[in-house]
Amino acid sequence: MATQSFAHGNYSHTQKKARVTGGHSPRDRARRALSQSFLTDGPAVEQVVQAARPSGLVLEPRSGTGTLTAALAGTGAEVVGYETDPLLAVKLKARAGVRVVKGELTAARPPREPFEVVGNIDLSVTPKIVDWCLRAPALTSATLVTPWDYARTQSGDSGQWSLVTVQSWPWFTWELLGVIGRESFRPVASVDSAILRIERRPEPLVADESDYRDMVKLGYSGIGGPVHASLSTQYAGVHSALDEAGIAHDTAAATIHPDQWITLAGRIIR
Template identity: 25%
Template sequence: MDTSAADDGLLGPADVRALAGRLGVRPTKSLGQNFVHDGGTVRRIAAKAGVRPGGVVLEVGPGLGSLTLALLAAGARVVAVEIDQRLATELPVTVAARRPDLAHDPDGGLEAHLRVVRADALDVTELPALAGAAGAAAGAPTKLVANLPYNVAVPVLLTLLERLPSLETVLVMVQTEVAERLAAGPGSKVYGVPSVKAAWYARASMAGSVGRQVFWPVPNVDSALVRLERREPPTTTASREEVFAAVDAAFGQRRKTLRAALAGWAGSPAAAEEALRAAGIDPALRGERLDVEGFARLAAAGRQAPGA
């Protein structure tokens, strides 16, 4: 065991490699797997996430358990969603071995602190309550804290914000480029579909960078933390699906004006212009100039246009 992390049960580099070797796990690009092996990094993530004793946290892609152990060390109860059967099966074993105090908790044992759901996060519609929780509602997670697989970070994040309204705050580690897009505001060069759709659910902001050397294997891209704080969506008569359809259309031809880019969405350039003007938006603007409230007005105006 790596004694540098033994005092609080965290996994060090030697532990991660030994555990992966015993399980026959080789990180795969198809699953976007890069395992964190630095205790300081996972402690920092738990602290930045504002994890408090007794709080219920959702973790997606716990892998070998590095961040899971840090969340538990901070006093959280964790519901972990893991797509890999071997990793899902082994996680409770790892936690029980490194945190025997939790395994022998008289108020429900390990299941009062950790539940592992073997599933693809994109398929999750509800989560189980932790043992010992005062009913399912009391056990609903209020935070999402995760090292999200790079290849599915945005769809996973948007899906969980949609399906799990109990989530109030999010702190996730993603590729720096993805973090910047999620946190970007109108007018930024990287502002686009992820920026607007994330803004429908929450206020996003950058929360720090993460060095490549804390991962195994070392990725060939930089990573960063992004924070999202739940907010009410814009007031509009249009549905979320209708707003998102307008967003997709506007950025589908990014270099074109909204009048041109939205022609297919509205039925014609003239209809697009009519909807834009009804929403108080200059048809000569491009999509990157429009905030989520503007898209909400646009979608509502499009619903009311003749033939809509």
Template identity: 30%
Template sequence: MHTRHPGRHELGQNFLIDHTIINALVGAVADTAGPIVEIGAGDGALTFPLERLGRRLTGIEIDERCAERLARRVRPTTEIVQADFLDFRLPTTPHALVGNLPFHQTTAMLRRILRSPGWTEAVLLVQWEVARRRAGVGGATMMTAQWWPWFDFHLATRVPAAAFHPRPGVDGGVMTMTRRRSALVQHEHREDYQAFVHRVFTGRGRGLVEVLTTAIPGSSQRRVRQWMRRNRVAANALPKHLAAEQWADLYRL
């Protein structure tokens, strides 16, 4: 039986208590394949339902008390590791990720995940606005655009603050990240591509034409306008309005 305790504020502990959301997360993980790594196992609200999937499971938990308590209750096929996820080295072999991420550590953890090899799908509960931004709802952020050639981001559902204990000040959101089978940009060009996206997002100019002309060496406004017409990009568009395939094609330009 799940033991509820107040959580440690310094660790950003907000335990998931809504069984509808728990079942939704487990259902999303059930659609993945391979071993499972759970980020922030806590008291096992997700761990025990995940065990019923019958797959090898590793739970990462920073709180020593939670980790010790949970390790005594899980199945032999489940391993509980007491560690800070930001210092934990994920397997290089294929696996799925799932976790209720501390809201104050979400961006750092996402960067860690995106830079890690091996995992194929991730089902993550994060702050609602972060989930929306990463999925490109209302326009993509620079971080999303920088990783789009290798990952697909999807917003699944909103999670009310009442689904947690202690109750946070904002809602959460379930998002998924899937590693593309065929990258839109070759991996060896990742750093150069990401620097290019940074130049576009931070570039100066009156509109996308001027920004792109500056960001793309040797280009002209005429050439950029031709590219925009060919890709059906509106004249008044901003960098956040570009889709993943458009970013990749723009980089090749």
């Protein structure tokens, strides 16, 4: 059986080209040091809010100037903004009328009650924030504006999936919900961004998290070559399991759809 392609459509035609601009004042230098590029375009902000569908408690990392914060609060959600820039934190509280925490979201203890994360985040902190979200037991969803290439790989839109996505797939769905051009940011961003949505499943797709994660990690390790060779170093019946999942034996781990990894787990984990 041939390996099925599960990749999403190609959004590259929506990218815009723009010249990166920006001043050189002390505030500009501080903003760049903190990796700040603010989402200011109204339609783009509304696009994020619609993708997030906020309700209840919403935490926003890197709130910045508060444009997205105010839009989220306008839906009636209980918004808590996290901002590392002290001056922006003061302005944010006055503008958006929400609770503001000075500091990084990832330094905070996750709430015990169900909550969502919505935010525009720079690539330098994206992996850390995503990891924090996946580890939070009460998180229901995270809607994040991230660099376009990152979102494509995490969601499978590029035809490949990251180790993080595959390891978390039994508990979370990952979707790319739209592209936001670099001109929607101030200062103009160096790359286009995308809306990446991570949502907790109502019920997990596998029973044993540790065994599943270990299997996927071994498959991605490249030990012995392609995934067939890697998995065969520890598991029996890999040959027939790959056939049942529709995976060619010389397939690279990153190109295997997460659903196929779950099928593999059901066949070879004892």
